[in-house]
Amino acid sequence: MTSEARRAIALARRLVVKVGSSALTTTGDGLDIARLDALVDAIAGRLGRQTQIVLVSSGAIGAGLAPLSLGARPRDLATQQAAASVGQLALAHAYAESFGRYSRTVGQVLLTSDDVVRRAHYRNAERTFARLLALGAVPVVNENDTVATEEIRFGDNDRLAALVAHLIGADGLILLSDVDALYDGDPRAGGTRKIAEVRSESDLDGLAVGMSSSGLGTGGMMSKVAAARTAAAAGIPVLIAAAAEAARALGEADVGTAFQQAGARLSARRFWLGYAAGSRGRLHLDDGAVAAVVRNRRSLLAAGVTGVDGDFQAGDVVDLVDPAQEVVARGVVAFDVTELPDLIGRSTYELPPDQRREVVHADDLVPLRGR
Numbered sequence: 001m002t003s004e005a006r007r008a009i010a011l012a013r014r015l016v017v018k019v020g021s022s023a024l025t026t027t028g029d030g031l032d033i034a035r036l037d038a039l040v041d042a043i044a045g046r047l048g049r050q051t052q053i054v055l056v057s058s059g060a061i062g063a064g065l066a067p068l069s070l071g072a073r074p075r076d077l078a079t080q081q082a083a084a085s086v087g088q089l090a091l092a093h094a095y096a097e098s099f100g101r102y103s104r105t106v107g108q109v110l111l112t113s114d115d116v117v118r119r120a121h122y123r124n125a126e127r128t129f130a131r132l133l134a135l136g137a138v139p140v141v142n143e144n145d146t147v148a149t150e151e152i153r154f155g156d157n158d159r160l161a162a163l164v165a166h167l168i169g170a171d172g173l174i175l176l177s178d179v180d181a182l183y184d185g186d187p188r189a190g191g192t193r194k195i196a197e198v199r200s201e202s203d204l205d206g207l208a209v210g211m212s213s214s215g216l217g218t219g220g221m222m223s224k225v226a227a228a229r230t231a232a233a234a235g236i237p238v239l240i241a242a243a244a245e246a247a248r249a250l251g252e253a254d255v256g257t258a259f260q261q262a263g264a265r266l267s268a269r270r271f272w273l274g275y276a277a278g279s280r281g282r283l284h285l286d287d288g289a290v291a292a293v294v295r296n297r298r299s300l301l302a303a304g305v306t307g308v309d310g311d312f313q314a315g316d317v318v319d320l321v322d323p324a325q326e327v328v329a330r331g332v333v334a335f336d337v338t339e340l341p342d343l344i345g346r347s348t349y350e351l352p353p354d355q356r357r358e359v360v361h362a363d364d365l366v367p368l369r370g371r
Helices: 004-011 033-047 060-065 077-100 119-134 157-167 220-233 243-249 268-276 287-295
Strands: 014-019 052-057 106-111 138-143 172-177 238-242 257-259 281-285 305-310 317-321 327-332 365-367
Touching: 004 172, 004 238, 004 257, 014 033, 014 157, 014 243, 033 052, 033 077, 033 243, 052 077, 052 119, 052 157, 060 077, 077 106, 077 138, 106 119, 119 138, 119 157, 119 268, 138 157, 157 172, 157 220, 157 268, 172 220, 172 243, 220 238, 220 257, 238 243, 268 327, 268 365, 281 287, 287 327, 287 365
Parallel strands: 014 052, 014 172, 052 138, 106 138, 172 238, 281 317
Antiparallel strands: 238 257, 281 305, 317 327, 327 365
């Protein structure tokens, strides 16, 4: 029986498709045009069914290696950016040529995490995507590797794809790579079991996921699972599949591993708060506060805070962590870091009148566990 997640992806009217470097490039030869054309063939077939698609494509750095006579992916940021500068042109040209076979226009969208973290940039990106799709273009998205510094990088395009999926209001997310599905161990080691469906967080307990074998990408299965969890928690079904099976993934969605979406889709603001905004610090909670915040969706009071880390001001986003140091929620803090040490652990009636307010109000708080 086809799962709810697979049906949703097969019937989706708006999709984000992400493809990894290892599916498009080889170390010695750069871009593999035959592989890229096969991917575009699959996407064009789905576009013919009146589905809007945003393509998040890695491969710029890999495409720049051969022209610059680099034998392997560089480790230093400056050389990575140089390779991306050369490779991004080749990648964009290849997509324009390939989609041109179907009389489809593509638009290049290069993003840094600032474009998603900063609310004004987020809204502008949202408008740009909406207009491109309305005009019938296929947006091709990549991280802006030529200018992104370590501090403002997404880290991998899997996370970028999950953020873009929510930003455009996608009905589904497909993550394509050189690995055909999620396994309960490293499939290269043998004796592992393929996991066809992930319906809840408990299905991921105890899993050890490996990396891509090509050496060209930065994500690997770990980043795909993290991205799938982010999107699914925000109400978007996800499919992880092999790029070689893109036609089936974009067709009946009967391959790979499907992640069931949560019941309700997060609003743009709550998604931004929980998954996109940068955190400026951490508030440590006792067990009672964790239960109130995560299970009961209550505000965080000073009495439940046991410690503070970071350098933040009132209005900044902070992580809320449990006694085991797991991040269980994120929220907008109502106090400066310098104010909190004198308040933590105290009941509201013990506080000065001008400080008798929630440390993080429930309206400005997103639980990340127990959704």
